[in-house]
Amino acid sequence: MSTRTLGLDTNLYEYLLSVSLREPEILAQLRQETAQHPMGRMQIAPEQGQFMALLVKLLGAKKTLEVGVFTGYSSLVVALALPPEGKIVACDHSEEFTAIARRYWQQAGVADKIELHMAPALETLDRLLAAGEAATFDFAFIDADKSNYDHYYERSLQLVRPGGLIAIDNVLWSGRVADPQVQDNRTTKIRAFNxxxxxxxxxxxxxxxxxxxxTLALKN
Known part of the structure; x- marks a missing residue:
């Protein structure tokens, strides 16, 4: 996992941020708080968040899905990019992490856009499908346990509409996917998924x- 884009030295990375990052203060505050968390390495990079917000706007998205909330940076960045009537269905099972997310959603005034389901994500996704919500989502973001990536992807592919977009995080896995000596379960799962x-x-x-x-997967 990485909280910044891989392969850039510090000077170039800082330059990239200095000429492109337009991070609202509420997002910067959340990112800074998350950096102090013992699991802070799970935070997405700010430039990735901004890129996702751009994708959401390009799609004209109104209904989105998130698998894996953590402290809420990705859901907050998407919620801020959605129109007033926009909605995020978010899946997580950690009360500890999502308590931070909820606090920032409230502060940013977007809590009413986010429907948080506290349950194993596969159960939530299956309930959505059983409720007839297939092909109704414009965008999905997957950033949860790597062993279930394929399951999350298959269900998300059913839930997004044709022309909808699925974004999947951590597919380069800090470079470990390219090292044949690394054969732990999560790395091999991501390799197979890729x-x-x-x-x-x-x-x-x-x-x-x-x-x-x-990874960006546009449903045909």
Missing amino acids: EKLLQDQRVTLSLVPIGDGL
Whole structure:
């Protein structure tokens, strides 16, 4: 995991932020608080958040899905990019992490846009499908346990509409996916997932080397 784009030295990374990052103060505050958390490395990079907000606006998204909330940076950045009637269905099971998220959603005035489901994400996704919500989402962001990435992807692919976009985080996994000596379970799962998506003709694919690697899968 990485809280900044891989492969850039410090000077170049700081320059990138200095000429491109337009981070609202509420997001900066959340990012700074999360950096002090023992699990702060799970935070997405600010430039990735801004990129996701741009994608949401390009799509004209009104209904989005998030699998894995953590302290709420990604959901907050998406909520701020959505129109007033926009909605996020967010999946997480940690009361500790999402308590921080809820506090910032309230401060930013977007809590009414975010419907948080506190349950294992697969259960929530299956309930959405059973409730007839297939092909009703414009955008989905997956950033949760890597062992279930394929399951989250398959359900998200059903839930997003044709022309909708799925974004999947951590697909470069701090570079470990490219090291054949690394064979732990999470790394091998991400490798297999990346290889599957390369062959998946149901989507138009791009892996963007921003943050810790962000795969974009546009549903055909």
